[in-house]
Amino acid sequence: MLSRRALLATAAATAAALPTAAGTAAARSAPRALAAALPVALANNSGGSAPVYAYISGADTSGWPGFVTADGAFHRLPSPSSVLTPIPDYAIPLGASGSAPTRLTLRDYVIGGRVWFSAGRKIQFFVNPPGGNGGVPGLVQPGFTGTDPNWTTSWTFCEFTYNSANLYANISYVDMVALPVSMATTGAAGNQSVPALPSGALASIASGLRDQHAADGAPWDQLVATDAAGTVLRVLAPSHTPVDFGAYWRPYLDRVWDYYRTHTLTVDGQGSIGAYSGTVSGDVLTFAGLNTNGVPFTKPSAADIFGCASGPLYNSGADARSAVAARLAAALNRSSLLVSGGASQPSGVTPAQYYTESVTNHYARLVHRYASIGYAFPYDDVGPTGSAPVDGHLQDPAPASWTVTLGPGGGGTTPPGGGGTSAYSTVQAEDHSAQSGTQTEACSDTGGGRDVGYLAAGDWLKYASLDFGPAAPAQFLARVASGVGAGVSGAIRVRVDSVTGPQIAEIDLGDTGGWQSWRTVPANVTRAVTGVHDVYLTFEESTVEFVNVNWFTFTR
Known part of the structure; x- marks a missing residue:
């Protein structure tokens, strides 16, 4: 299916x-x-x-x-x-x-x-x-x-x-x-x-689920399928496992329902749906003005949460109730309803706050830690507008x-008709081919992994053989964060062929609210570039470390 x-x-x-x-x-x-x-x-x-x-x-x-x-x-x-x-x-x-x-x-x-x-x-x-x-x-x-x-x-x-x-x-x-x-x-x-799942990611996800089972006793380890020799063949999403997670979510749901008896939860259906605010009365989360079509928002089961499609999280995809159900399902999988800002879904919560509770969808947490892109549950696209x-x-x-391609190829080697990595793929900052003055660190942005940080004037990152194809890009987009403080800024300059080569784009950046407070910042490409080139990110006009970079891409 x-x-x-x-x-x-x-x-x-x-x-x-x-x-x-x-x-x-x-x-x-x-x-x-x-x-x-x-x-x-x-x-x-x-x-x-x-x-x-x-x-x-x-x-x-x-x-x-x-x-x-x-x-x-x-x-x-x-x-x-x-x-x-x-x-x-x-x-x-x-x-x-x-x-x-x-x-x-x-x-x-x-x-x-x-x-x-x-x-x-x-x-x-x-x-x-x-x-x-x-x-x-x-x-x-x-x-x-x-x-x-x-x-x-x-x-x-x-x-x-x-x-x-x-x-x-x-x-x-x-x-x-x-x-x-x-x-x-x-x-x-x-x-x-x-891109393909990075090398070693499957084994790391499997190991993480086994560690999680050892920590909380839930059947995360039984999501791991192996052959007779013990080699990991696949890791199942908890919505597909024959293992019953039983009352796994009950402690978290009890806390959520108790909290919203005296607090208001606002869920923005986004688009033309509008926002609905509600509180818990008895055992039902009721949103004022929202027609629930006879399916009240009671406490969902583990299967309801992991599958995002049954019980109180039933979702036909065609009305306001479904939009609210999808956002509740996402918030529950991420355990983001009780974190700071969690009373406003989905815009009040940043990706750094996802999966921080002990009771959460640890399969999704680990997928996003080791996979650069890809849904881990059905409404994984729910998030603040512009995320x-x-x-x-x-x-x-x-x-x-x-x-x-079975294995890397579509997102990391030679695309059809090209001579290098597609410039229009999501290029992870840590996948540089050369660098000067930079370090990597754990990243709390969506997808986890690592970012490149501690970047100041004179530092640079090289990405070899990016293929722009026969037509020039229009924009450069970078996922960046900065906790440099008020009144300080620096420049990210995009150059081709060498550290001092022609500049094709520039982002001038100040504080974004923290070193893990991530924003996607666009910049116009000011010089036409086609074919295959080495691309350099150079960091200039700041004497202090001013930015972290998670990924970048080009668009036409």
């Missing part, structure tokens, strides 16, 4: 292309493709010696499920009469790690699709009879229990929809963390990429190519 965010994106994409930060005015006005013809490259950059297989599944425009074969054609699944039936072998074998990608051209639109990879052995897929499914058979995908025939197979996937409106592709950790996948596209929206994006998606109204 697709994650809720991908389902919403798929439904919207079917009607029309959705605008994104990467979609410039030129992209939005680009002509729609008249027929399906998308070049796809499937690459093996796993670093291992095991054979790797790829699969492309989804539904055609009529909703009938099927698979794409190596010739790019979509094949409808058979419709069995009465029993669960294995499907034909639609595996697309890939070459050895580091070899040339396997290329095909999608000749049919695919809705609600997935690109799967498996290492070592093939995935077993099955088809169910139509039953009450409107006469359409059901594809049975790998599951999340030890009885599934694919349990000891190492597999992973990304999600996508390709139709006449656009290509929308997404890497998400809502279901699980497994083998790393990266993606890149070229097209009307420019060169885009999403840094956490989703890992690509979208293009007229895609020219799509590369999907």
Whole structure:
């Protein structure tokens, strides 16, 4: 089953292309493709010696499920009469790690699709009879229990929809963390990429969950799936585990409900929804003026919180109640309702305050610590207006190519048609190829990880071989924080080819409220740059340390 965010994106994409930060005015006005013809490259950059297989599944425009074969054609699944039936072998074998990608051209639109990879052995897929499914058979995908025939197979996937409106592709950790996948596209929206899970992140997340179990006794360790040798195959999201978290959330919920008996909670539905304020009466959190459609906001269960879609957190996605439920679900997963500013959701809380309670969604906490981007629960995009994006998606109204890689590639090596890392990917500051005078430190921004700090005049960071493609960027964006104090500022200057090379952008920055108080600051690109260049961030005009940098990117 697709994650809720991908389902919403798929439904919207079917009607029309959705605008994104990467979609410039030129992209939005680009002509729609008249027929399906998308070049796809499937690459093996796993670093291992095991054979790797790829699969492309989804539904055609009529909703009938099927698979794409190596010739790019979509094949409808058979419709069995009465029993669960294995499907034909639609595996697309890939070459050895580091070899040339396997290329095909999608000749049919695919809705609600997935690109799967498996290492070592093939995935077993099955088809169910139509039953009450409107006469359409059901594809049975790998599951999340030890009885599934694919349990000891190492597999992973990304999600996508390709139709006449656009290509929308997404890497998400809502279901699980497994083998790393990266993606890149070229097209009307420019060169885009999403990075793979960093090396070692899966093992670190698994280790963190085992440590958390040792600390609180909750079954976090049982989210870790291993093979017979003890190798970690995947880490399941708590919404998918067969393990019951029982009353895990009860102490936190009791504190929240008691607090809001005498305090007011305001939830901003954002957009045109408006804000609603409420208090707890009896055992119900009631918001004045909000029609709850017969589903009151009582204390949710663990399954309700982790899944964000049942009980009092039921969410149809179409009304004010659903908007409030989504923001409550996000606040509960992050345990942010009792922190300073928590009475105003989501704008009153910063990402540095997420997951600070002992009772929280520790799976999401660890995913954001070790993954640079990607949802960890269905409404992980909820946040203050203008906050840094956490989703890992690509979208293009007229895609020219799509590369999907097992391992790093889409967000860290060579994108299609390029000679280096895409300048339009999210470049982590600590991933510099050279530096002078800088240090890294633990970062409390969304996604965690490390930032580069202690930056003052004379310091610099080098990022080798950033690929700007054939068209120049319009803006440079940097995620920065400063606790330098009033009246002090400095300059971040972006240069190409050398520390003293041509300047293409500049950010002049003062205090942002703290060394971990993060802001995304844009700057216009003042000098056209195309092709592949080394990019330098130089820090100037301040005799004291004035800024920390988490990440940067360019946009057209």
